[in-house]
Amino acid sequence: MKQNRLTRSIRAVLTGTVGIGFTLTSVISNAADTPATAKVEKITVTGSSIKGVASQSSSPISIVRTEDLAKQGVTTAEEALSTVSANQSSFVAASNVGRSGTAGSVADLRGLGPNKTLVLLNGRRLANTPFDTSTVDLSTIPLALIDRIEVLKDGASAIYGTDAIGGVINFITKKQYQGAGVTVEGAAPQKSGGDKQNYSLFGGYGSLEDQGFNVYGAATYGKQDSVMANQREASRRGGILPELGVNRTSGSSFPANIPGIGNPYASTGCGDTTKNTVSGKNCRYNSQADIGIIPEEETFSVLGKGTLKLTDNLNAIAEYVHSENRMTTTVAPDVLAGGGSDYYIPSTSSYYPGKGITPAISGANGQDLSLNIRSQAGNRISETTQKADRVLLGLDGSVADWDINTGISYAKSQGEDSLYSGYIDNQKVRDNLANGTLNPFGASANANIWNSMSISGLSQSAQLESTNFDFTASRAIFTLPAGDVGFAVGGGLRRDEWSQTQNAAVNSLVASTGVDSTKGASTGTRNLKAVFTELQVPIFKSLSAQLAARYDDYSDFGGTFNPKVALRWEPVKQFMMRGSFSTGFRAPSLYEMHSANYKTYTAASWNDPVLCKGGTPTAGGNAVRDCNTQFYAKTGGNSSLEAEKSKTFTVGFVYEPIKNVVLSVDYFNIEVKNQVSAPTESAIFSDPVKYAANYVRKSDGSLDYVNESLQNMGGTKTSGIDLGIQWRSPMSQYGRLTLGIDGTYVDRYKFQTEKGGQWYSAVGQYNSNFGSVITRWKHNANVNWSYDTWSLNLQQTFFKGYVDQNVSDQNHKVSNYTLYNLSGSYTGFKNTSITLGIKNVLNAQPPKSNVVDNFQMGYDARYSDAMGRTYFGRVTYKF
Template identity: 30%
Template sequence: MKLNQLARSLALVGMGVHVAGMAWAQSGPEVKKVERVEVTGSSIKRLASEGALPVQIISAAELNRKGITTAEQMLSQMGVNGTGADSAVANNNVFGSDTDRLTGGSANANLRGLGPGSTLVLLNGRRVSTHGMSGGAVDLNAIPMAAVARVEVLKDGASAIYGTDAIGGVINFILKKDMQGVDVGVNFSQPLESGGGTKRRASITGGFGNLDRDRFNVLASLALDKDDILRGNERSWANGFQPDRYLSPDSSSHPFANVINVANTALGATGSTVGSGDATRYTRINALSLKGSCDAIATGVQYQPQLWNASAAANRYLCNTDYGRQYMLAPPKDAFNLVTRGSFLLSDSHTAFVELTASRTESKAELTPAQFSTTTAAGNHYPVNGPHYLNLKSAGVNDFDPTKPIAYRWRMQDFGNRVIGNVSDNQRLATGLDGDIGAYAYKLGLSTAKAKAWSDLIDGYAYTAKLNEALKTGLINPWVKPGEKQSQAAMDLIESTKARGRLMGGETTLTQFDGSISGGLMALPAGSLDFAAGFDLRREGYKFAPEPGAFNCVSGLSSTATATDVLLCPGNSAIGKQSRDIKALYAELAVPVVKGLDLQLALRHDRYSDVGSTTNPKIAFRFQPNDMVLLRGSVNTGFKAPSFQQLAPNTAPLLDTSDWRDPELCPTVSASNPNCTRRLDYIVTGKPDLKPEKSTQGTIGIVFSPLRDLSFYADYWRVDLDERLRKLTLSEVKNNYALFKDRFARDSSGRVSLVTTGWENAADSSTKGLDWGGSYLFKHSSGTWRAGVNGTYMISHKERALENQPLQELVGQFALRTLYLRNKLSADIGWARDNWAATLTTIYKSGYMDQDMTRYGTPRRKINDYTTANLFASYTGFKNTTITAGLNNLFDKAPPFTYHNVDDVVGAGWDPRVGDPFGRTLSVSVNYSFR
């Protein structure tokens, strides 16, 4: 849609702009004075109350009152942040087709639900490196929250000021400055329900020197975090086997192996009848299922074919695994964040600074035990002379031939969960000058940043060649009876097959030189015409590589396995060292038209050495006819440059985890046709000729303040995207075979050998919504009361995978990556008197339609709304000490139930994008100041 078309659309809706965050911040006691500052979204210094910007300002004091200690926590409570798979838990799901498989352990921002790469994250107004392996977005774990003074969230596009990535908005973390003294803090939180999930933090922040008096200030801050893992088996609702609610895992493996039909094996190519009077030939049989005791083994369940559109008769004696319950609910983490900053007053008009930030985050991802099927080609069927040979003839399997080896499918429970260690290192060194030259303010900055990340195989993974040889010995027992264990010799053999060590690693680099000048250009009848002009020169770099010669990730037990082949590890193709140069110029005007009406005009031109040039304008206004009403709005364009991963081809195959019917070789469903239940190899790849994503967007609205300390607001916003960078998922490609037929490669026999999915400039999308809320400050003899509510009503989010497909409405519908909930809000009421203060916060997320499983005969259902409350209180009666204690999830609200397939989105019976896995959690923090 063209810019003028969007402007007309906005005008029809009404006028409004989001100033609620600023109204709240200015009403609180933290605001000491009004001074000319540079606010996120503009390069012109002005009074903080001026400008045409929908900026929400969140102070460190407000975060402390609400018991918020991480950036991820803060964003999860904001309606403007999308409900996406952007947490460390959701990013752990390497099986999801639409998941960035290189984000292990990271957490991302996702404003407006437009994706982590469309939210620009700044530290003190400047860019930081994106995640070291993915390169797609900034890892919020790298933000030193213990040293943050405030957070500024711009809820509008800002490519005209900052360039790429600012389509969804900008989050600017502002660090403490000019601090004197030392603050020491400890924080401890523990879920009250038994199990893991304990979190601990210790921090120390200190500074000395006064800029005005001593002409320098030095600040340093160090925070240490340690989080314990929370596992699915520690929460009853994390249960993937609830067939009465249409939830059951779709798998054919079990810790007590299923015997399968393969030619020249014990069950034969056509299977066998069981007992007398039943003519059905069963092709997958489990000895425990014959006795109705699949659940005699931990995590074992009876397969539920009626939920997966399969023949009930053919799968009557098949056992399955509740592998969903084996997922972790929250990852273990060890981290530190360090900030050091020196500020020096060179003269009354010029200040220099040097700033160093460094962080390390170590986390572990736990996945379910691997599964595999033996093959004749690999020669790994269970041998006839093996000590654990399972003769099903005596159990009533009539055509079982005990003179032949047994083909089986096994969940490798005795190998343990697959555990991957993820480490992310971040460093950033920045130096700069700012000050005044006559009537003009200037700033110059030079920074260099680097993020390195890597993954190590820790446990649960096996070399395929060694596993093949170990299976041939027959020492490993695929049929360990309930209550029994593998022999020590078998465990030693299992241990000898395991692959451990460095799997892969990557690095992103950023070097930036920027500068700007601002001030008055001329006097107009309504006031000063102010301007800003600046430049931005950057070099971005990226490289990614598996550990040379260490592991080759494969999807099955091939007969030609090499010494480095590892079963089901999450490998990616190497990307050699890449770099690109960005050169940008921008200018901005603040134009006083008449008294009470100001315009902001901005224009920026960016030139990328690899994807070309783009120019983006912005027009914004602020109109305040009186003290009670404020109108403001904006119209602008934006862009997002493709990441290096999105541009790079990838040839590493993955294994599909759900069945697919080949429409060419299986035109109708047939239980005996193996092409009706295929599991495919596929790749998720980048594309070198991708173009930047383009946006046309705007906001318009009103804030009404009938009393000094009472304010209401409503903002309409809209973002239209074209040439959208979107990862085509395997499900989309499979479910639209006719459209994507050219993405299915076939071998000489006509069977599908590989499916290509991945990044495309895939048509367009349109997103619009309404931000709303209010705040009130009331002083009374009982204390000072404050109340506030901030919410987002999502009017519509429509998108399509390709131009020849219709737009699809996704608000209130299940989706694989981001859920577009109709309503999200956070409301709080606070009280303070003398040394006491308390805050009650309520977070509401509306329900949505569950995953569409109607193709299996499962009825559609709506997932329930989800409301949680947090209560925190603090006491400052002890000298220089603040004690804060509270309960997150005060009423111990379990996540709403969902029957989505855990192979598509991580979580069994719940969704980590919405639910809180910890339950009612006690949190206590103590802060002491040496002043």
Template identity: 30%
Template sequence: MKLNKLARSLALVGLCSQLAVAALAQQGDNNNTNASAEKIERVEVTGSSIKRVKDEGALPLEVVTATQMRNMGITSTDALLRQIGANAASAGSTVSSNTVFSTEGDRLGGGGNYANLRGLGATGTLILLDGRRLSNQGLSGGSVDLNAIPFEMIERVEILKDGASAIYGTDAIGGVINFILKKDYQGFSISGTSSVPTINSAGIQRKLSVAGGFGSLDKEGFNIMGSISGDNNAALRGIDRSWATGYNPSAFAVPDTTSSPGYANIIGATGTALSTTGTTIAGGGATQYTVLNGMALSGAGCNSVPFGVGQVPNITIIPGLGYSAANSTYRCGTDYARQYMMQAPQKDLSAVLRGTVALGKDATGFVEYVGSRVSNHGEYTPYQFSTTSGPTSAALTAAGSAAAAAQAAFAKYGGIPNTNGTSLGNYPVSGPYYQNLLAQYGAAQFDPTKPIAYRLRMNDWGYRTVDNVSTNQRLTLGVDGTWNDYDYKASISHGEAGGHTDMLNGFADTNKLIALLASGIYNPFLMPGQSQSPEAQAAIADSQVHGRLQSGKTTVDTGLASISGKAFTLPAGEADFAVGVEARKESYDFSGTQGYNCVSSFSLANLELANSVMGCTGNGSAPNSSRKIGAVYGELILPVTKMLELQLALRYDHYQEIGGTTNPKLAFKFTPMKDLLFRGSASTGFRAPTPQQLHLASVELASSGTSSFADPLKCPNPAADPTNPACQITNLVVNSGGNPNLKPEKSHQASLGVVFSPLDSLTASADYWEIHMKDRIHLLTYTQELQNYDVFASNFIRDDQGNLTSIQAGWINAGSSDTKGIDFTLTHNAKLLGGKLVTTGTATKMISDKEALINGQPMVQYVDQWKTDTLYQKWRTNISSTFSLNDWSTTLSVNYSSGYNDEDRTPYVGTNPAGTPVHRRIASYTTFNLFTTYTGIKNVTLTGGLVNMLDRQPPFTWHDPDYVIGAGYDPRVADPRGRTLQVSARYSF
């Protein structure tokens, strides 16, 4: 059955030449005008340690050259990944991970850019630079941040779309991306690029690079080269794009939020002016409203302030989350998703310095330094809290010296005592901004002799902003050479990556904050056009907290040595071999949040903490740990017959603390005729847990500050009982951290493919692949535990009354997964109008991705389905055609990604709004890029064009933006900049 489906797919490729897909690695750079005259040389390609003649190989390898990237307008690794069909859309891109909280699977990688071949996650893709490892990102310690790659010095990128654990190491389950840098560079060049969205100036990107080198390795016996590059990306926010909105009731999209950006929502609470039973409003009938807002009551309207929206549509669109007439008719909300940053301000600086010297006739030695620094301003919406959770004044007094900081702050701001002993955070009756809703709006059961409890979004403190700084550097010393019929190479390298996160804005000292709120100086009830008093503004500035939140460091020391060449002679030809050894030491050290204690509520315990900060995201520390890895591997290529060649590989790795593993690989290439080739492989894989996943200390985190959720035990049907407090839980503590009992992931993978060339100018291929994994390492979220309560009931911590107090989450060994797909490639060369037309492209068809969260559960199909981390779209395709004539070259490229089912809204809506499908489709996304390059001026190369030339807007999605950042669109799929004019110039001499 599988072979029949494969045959039909191959026939489809043969008929549909529009499915142009990137040239096979064996084709080299198709932009050469005289490829047939190119010198035949033995080169090592990704996927084998044996040097072969070009155009040979049994594994599916995709190559993208610097020329091709320039022609398509690709100026970053982030943009490159979007061109690779085998790289699944994920939350690991720079756009998706630019918030304070980063991604679900790697909360410490904010602002990073990570590969995700086959959808196996960043840790399942091995990233190499010139065939050698870099240090993993300094904070997370999990995988390499691609921002560390010196993009301007890339000569080509080789993407091995096959498991390679038997050759490169156990973490190459999904494949390998090998960035090859330029070498033996001579002359000087300076280049610059500017990318400007045509809608407005928001989201501008600029690049500048300088490179130089001297000395000819062939003539003078040495070469010294170096480069330095800098990038500067400006911010792009939701407010900069009209379609980026979370409030679109006509499309049944409304924000799940409980706070207002202006006038705070007055909420019902025991002992406050508005009791938990609520109040009737003059002219409002018999309904007793439990949440009131002056903007909604006065007729000014919730939308009279920036980002303000009414909550009335929530009553019918998402009643399953507890919205009702009583708590939403006069409540204002925030379209907080529209506040999200879609492109973070980021500055990159990278440098390369390399010296190469001839060591006799057949050997070269080299020393190379590669370094980078990336500063990314992560940003999240202003924090929100409810004052009902604060301690009483009596309790604070009783705390004595333990709450000295709060007492001092309270005195500093001239606090007005709460003689009735209610929460300090509530607005005092004697405060100058007290709202008497009985007198103002006829709130009959409103008691103006009591303080007011309210829910506030801290707009006056600003967006929570952090500076994520990542550095990465590697120093390598090596030698490559040939002795008789043998090639050898050896190298030692030291790599290290550092990272830190600094709080820049939007974070408040908890004691100063609660004292300021209780003093009455701060006005939480601003109407449109009003602003805080100078005294309040000074107090807000005084309460802001700035400083180092966390830092981390990784190192990797590697020694490599290998030899390859002819092993023996068989009747069909020479058998080639390679043997090698690798010794590696990895270390990881993460400080955790040491100088501050991050909290999410005004409990007495939180006030007593040293340097208590409201709204930051704390992380536990990971002790300074290291482990040694040793490996030995061998590879043999056997020409069994003139038509059949086998590749055998075997690698043994031993991980300190974890143990050893042996992984074999068998591949074949069968060529029954010159223009037809069959190939296939089978191998196993093994990925050890990262030090962070093993050793990160447990930390208390707040659940989403904007969404409410239901206790699955006490509120099994939220839509039927929206007033039940157990159906409207917010800010529950989640305990998350490392798991020293994690087991390694294990995999089995196989592929089967065909390459054919029916015409001299046309070559196509198709490769079926499948990967089976077990014991997948997964960061268990409280959302998944809520969805699988019966399985994780023991992780829900309750008090003596059975009320939820916290949820235990963190890293676990999940169940198994089965992932299957087909990769297609095609390249076509033709002469046209006196010039040359080259069409290339790649496409990946996802057949299946079935996963089980834990062993014993049924496998769930995720292809074509909404998912909060990795999307498994049915198709991801790139087509590019380049027409070259004299000094001109023009490239038209097309990127296509198929649509998929939107997030399942059943838990939200309870019952369908009239005529509204709970399951809806997100449309496919196709963009066209057009670029022209001119080289007619001596030493000058000019390139200009349009990214997304038709200005295709991202397809609409109504997903919950708390779990996938982005309002009304999916940042894992779409580029939010819109049509972008990009120009670049290079001067070389």
């Protein structure tokens, strides 16, 4: 099949428009060097159900090749996807600090939310996370024997159904593998903390062509050490950052504060510690300086695949993937507060102020005193473990002139949140205060009393099971003057079952778990039936169309129909245009519909808008309980949720002005309605009039909690441009040089917090209602030089600055953030490849930020890396 030079280049660009620059240019050149008579294998491109050559695609697709990522020291899927500019994830591994039941780390194309990015393995769904049931934890995806990552930056509900609003990320394994090998990787930051190791063992046997079968597998183990706040300049001062207008400390301190009265040690400096500061008559604890800003993480994964050649055109496939992830997070010691008589010291205690051990304090007139205390049993350390399995049996090939792809799969994910150390039995604290054995202001007679009240064990667990059958058949059904008309038809059946339980024996004793111990198990099930069809129509020699439609029927909320129309036009050899329009949807997850409501502390400290208006206690209020403190927030599911809906429009072009220089530009415009969300704590406390109904109070008027339960809220509109530039020089006596740039410019990102409500902008500025920021411009650039057995790579990542959160009416702007990574590889030793490099060569520090929505303060861990300059190495030996 003869193809002109642009078509060959476009074929590569369409399946790799941006991605890693030097990788793409290499693909482009290789395509250009392929003889015209070479056999072109039919493949299924992400975003289509019809097999064909890649040049048939009319949607922008990026390819990221894992062998090139490895040369940059990339060992995880989260790191790999950070190189894609369209990915604007606001939940990374560091986001797990201070949270329970999380997804680990996620992808988020277009910044629409991780639940609107579909993640696949070889074109089929993986097990979603057990706690939120709507996203895939990237830490559970093994990169060993993953050949490439295809990123479709277009709506694809007409092909794949739910979740594919922002786009699709498809991890594709090698078709077959022969031989064996081992890889050892390590990374060591210049500063202490954060060391990383990774070990992989892989192997395969058999040839599909010669022996009619192939089996291969890989096992990978990885571990990254934690980083504490005091180990990095960006975080060591915690929540006391006067130049940023931040003073986020806790009224639950040690020595304990007495609400309405003060602290017996305030006049003498609040005890023998630098973690406390004096605030009037009270002590304030700088809790954010006492946390782990990057969690410890340990992963293990196994990937296996077997292919049996049934006929020359049909293969049977068996595939299994297993992964385990353990994330250990560290936050400040346990909080023991609540006002009223929750925690009090009786006048009979020998530690009562003025009785000879504790200094006297005005206002302590012999009555029992309420307390806000901070535990002395060490930091709270939690462990979240997640396991995921997926097994697949399928057929792939052709039968009677039909291309067939069918399979049945079973996926299961399990998660557990456990208290490891530092959590305190609340009732024992009350009892030991009441009987006079616990000193809330200093050392107790029993030096081990705090540790004796520690409690550990399972807090909550969740499980999600999904059984799926899918079938696709495609072929050319007739021929037009311009070529064959491709046709596909298919369908699927799926059943999902979810459950979540909590351990009341532990949660009833530890309020800071944020889990309601009175709630029973939460469960949810659903059945799905789907049918879809697709046409590839050559209208003229230079113009072709993709027409697709899909109908999904859900047992719990009904049906939805979604079409897609796309065009591809190549008027001249050097130029190609493409465009598409589609609708999409996202079904509310089983967690969103059926999870129990529970309470947990807000991430930041706030003022009660009634009892501490403007930061000053009003009538009935007191500074410790109502001012600059962490309140309870209640969140949970809603069985009345409806599906989210979307419309997507894209148009772009690919231009090859000269050989081996390719420019691609793609415009995207996405509108989402009926979004499932909840008002953030920032929004509730920033506008107490608008959210007055979200404040739930106790009988004494103090704040019990703020309501952040899920609901169908307003919409989101976003538009922008993806830009890709690739160039590859001819081979010379000095080697070959390649350049590539992958950038995304977001022109608009607006959202509503309620249906028919005001539109807010989130592009280039942090918005408390939105809870994060969409950067205006982000790009990755690569310069790669290769010669014989040597190669060097210089990578630049750029993230444009934005207007900061500024919750206290500050006027701060987060500065631009640029990272440079340098690596070199050598393959001259027999069967061995070696890579050495430096991440963040210039040791760029995270831009300063006054964001208070995270546990980390001083910078935003979602958009910058506190690790600093890091040295890495990788050795692979193949037997």
